[in-house]
Amino acid sequence: MAEKKVAKNPMKKKKKNGRLDILTKGFIRENPIFIFLLGMCPALAVTSTMETGLGMGLLVILVLTGSNVVVSLIRNLIPEQIQIPAFIVVIATFVTIVGMLTEAYAFALHQSLGIFIPLIVVNCLIMGRATSFASKNKVSDSAIDGFGMALGFTFALMLIGATREIFASGAIALGVYLPLPFEISIINTEMYLFNMDVFAGPAGGFIVIGVLLALFTAIGNYRQKKKEAERQAWIEQKKKEAAERKRKKAMESAGDAS
Amino acid sequence: MFDKIKIAGILLVVGMVAGLAIVGVHTLTEDRIEENRLAMQYEDYVSIFPDMDLTNYEEKALDQDVLTTRITAYDSDGDFLGYIFIGESASYGGTNRVLVGVDSDGRIVKVILSQTQDTANIVQNVIDILDKFEGQAFGEVDYDAPSGATQSYDSIWRVVDAVSLMIEGDPTQEAFESVFEDADSYDVLFDHEDLAFVEEFNIRDADGTILGYAYEIDVDDENTVFLVVDQDDVFKGFVPKDAVDDETQAMIEAYDDHIDTPLVDIDPDTGDILEDAINDLKPLVETTTRVDYDIVVRYKDYIEDDEVVGVTYIVRTDGYNARMIGEVTIVDDELFSFVIRSHNESADWGAIIIDDGDLQEALIDADNPEDVDVKEYTTFDATSGATQTGEAMQRIVVAALEYHNEEGGQ
């Protein structure tokens, strides 16, 4: 049994469900922050708490899904030469609208994100998805792609934010910035050692992302090594089988001869 | 050509649709955004008086060292809610902006640290104790400082203290106002050590003109009384600072008959501390003339063998630590003697230069005391603070000479 398992070619990917794959790939495999290093500015600037990270993520979900849909809708109407300016207009429009909505309905979030709301316009992630995916695929796929990618982005921001917040204040709060009907601490260690101011500041942001990235790279490397080992084992086995076959053939022919 | 027009047209359409969408959302959200911005601007006010009507309040600029603004808050029915005092005071990282809310009963509603540059940990330490101000009545505010965030905390209680003075009023000022209606400010002149009164005040009106003088008498630990005279040394009565007990009140009332008689003509026979004060003051009033000068100067005749031979000036200035008072005697337009009568310099450094006497001699001997290099008379180890002590001494002599020359030694 075990041998059979090894014998499966690990290089052959099993066929995945297309839509689900588009949705989930942004989470880990093509995570915009940890794998592609897109949108590092907001990843550093708005993640001093988990909630601001979540808020930024929500805005990006709205903008990215919206712009992907619109870009995909008009992809056949826009000539090649003016693609970029037209996309910029679309994205900037969405950002402006989302910014105004935030200011009206989530004012605390708007204040804490500050300049980084208009800066969503220049987030490479959004322009990148518009040119590389939405302008080539149909509307429903583009919507799913935008949503999934932004979800991955949100996940990364929340992870960074949670790490920084727990070190900076020893607790993770929810309901301070987002217009939620409650205000609670999800985690509260109440440990004085966790009051490391530095993690709320810029230096902590860089260091936390650096450490998380190293962690992700280490996990990736470990997986790749494992995969590589599996592949090597498979090749060995194939070689062995071939040798066996050869030997058998030789023996057969030898037997025939005798 | 047509292609280019087409491209331009498409861009135009995209732009127009985008513009329309933005304008649409803008009209939808405009009012709410404005509301939110207002709420943020007045966030601190609202957290003190949640019912405050933000469209109807009065703002008055206060001309003070610490307090900058007073907001009078009303609720939506137009009823008076209380005051919000805004003060600014220096702390470690920069200036702290502190808001103190006072309700109509004169109690503290809330103290808010609204702007600070101190580090988060220090601020946290301070915020924890701000709550204890809540509900306290002025006059009995408990200022117990926590260990740790000293400067931050100091900056806050300075503001609360200033508000307290404004609400409660300054007892000294009120006492003076009960004698002189126009009294607007006062300044401390001299400390007196061996006399029945401890401090001497100038009382001024709003223009800065001197209305009269007051002498503070500590009857006992609890009761303080001022002896007030006008600028012609006419007795204006004793007035209590704060409330005094019945015994002291009786002592004061015994002098009511003498009000509006010149001080030198009063000859009481009560045998209490108030009598001592009058007796101590009489010779001062008789022998000296008070003048108002940049550095406060007062002069009296210098008498030797019952003969007036010169003028003695008493000059007050600020030394390194606090007030320093010197007596400069000028005979025949020349410096004759210079004595430091009182000072607060530290015993190790500043006082050495005074006790040494070298600088006094040098100042008297010099043709022009302004040219004396004070630093030469300070020991190497004691340069910094002692130099300021020496410079204060120099200022005293120079001021006396200057005044003497201007007034012609009258």
Add this chain to the structure above:
Amino acid sequence: MEIVQKSAPHLRKPNANVVRMMSDVAIALSPLVIFAIVQHGMQAFWILLVSVLSMVGTEYVYYQIIDKMNGEKFRINNKSFTIYNFSVVVSGLIYGLTLGDTVPLVVVAIGGIIGVFLAKLIFGGMGQNIFNIAAFARVFVVLAFGGAIAYEAFIDADAGATALGMLAGEARLDGPINDTYSYWTMFSGIGLPGSLGETSALLILVGGLYLFLRKSFDIFVPLTYVGTVFLLSLGVMVSTDAGWWFPATHVLAGGLMFAAVYMATDPITIPTTRPGRIYFAFGLGVVTFIIRLFGNLPEGVVFAILIMNMFVPAIDYHKWARNKFTVKSATIFSLVVIVTIILTAVGVNYV
């Protein structure tokens, strides 16, 4: 074909000399350690012990884990572990000596662990680090645990300020120090408040002299560093009429001497060429003095070391790094020095 690295990395790799150099530094530090324990009591001993142990322990555990991951067998003595050349011990000692005697031990330990991990191990260990390990650990502790340290010694200048702390902010030209501490106190360090190791200029000089005689450090770095601060404060003294206490305090009272002798001379994190080292030390002096005079913090040496560390590879950059001063570079450098002094001396009147 392009030759990228002029100062080859092997120059920075551990060699036989390192053991002698590092043990020399440890010997030079020992009078300071004894002085710290005498002056501050057992608390100083515990702080130094924890700071050294945390750094040594982190490095040991790290290399054991790395070996394990590479599939090697467990051995008690690990080949990459740098306790054998005293490098990590010296870092730990210096880090401990920059702390005040009121820092909680657990904070000391966290600073040591994070310091040696983030500033040394992930850069590839001994000889590869860009930033001074002790300086990074100290800065991290100050900024992370500002609250824990502040109340007693560092940030809130009112409560038990160090001698230099009295000169922070508004009071920077007031000079109350001589009223409190005599020159002898500031020179000998007896009774002077401050970090464990920084107070005694006398013992630091003794250690520096030992290192100089053993040729274990580049004497030009501390000379330039202290000289720059002295010249700048002299300029300010002249322009503000402050008096001799001003330069004396800036040289003697803070952590300047300690940093100049033990931290700024760390051969790994300073430039490789002689002129480069002098530019580096001059930069240290300027940054230190600017932070002290204009900044929020009373003390600037550790920040200055980190800031200048980040420009070390730039100073060493192959296109302009030279082993000797040329007439041109010497002229430009002297001009820069003069202009800096004049700017600081004039600028202090406008701030």
Add this chain to the structure above:
Amino acid sequence: MISPTVFFVAIVSSMLINNIVLMRFLGVCPFLGVSRKTESALGMSAAVTFVMLVASVLTYILYYLVLDPFGIEYISTIAFILVIASLVQLVEMFIKRFSQKLYKMLGIYLPLIVTNCAILGIVEINIRENYAVQYGFGAGLAVAVTSALGAALGFALVMFAFSSIRERLDAATVPESWKGVPISLVVAGIMALAFLGLGGIV
């Protein structure tokens, strides 16, 4: 008359204390992406400086002469990004036409600048700081340009230091999983930590 110290404070504060990369997190993408070689770091810095200065002049004028008087400040984001995008396009064409040398130096970085948040960020900050209200239109423009120049110089300073550190790190024995961006981020973190020490110098 506005005092010259305002300009000095503006330049020092936006260069060192509020350093655009280390403290404001703007332009982190080029900071990490184009800093492998010192030459390219310097080229990028030059391009950023140039575009940043011109963009802050243009957007400032646009905002206070067009958007503000007509009460349409809320479309400023879209207006600014279009100005920057077309400006970059123009500059690219202009340089290509007139100076091949300059084009070789800046050419490949110019397209990257449109999506560089440093430019849009500084322009937005200039408007938010309300210089025109504080100092009047003309002087406000001068202050805005000065602080943009300071920001660009700060960008160049850390780019230069960072790229030389990365060149040295390439030769170091950095553990495999820390190689590249993770160790660079930690270096940037330590740099930010060190820059905190400069707080309050102006």
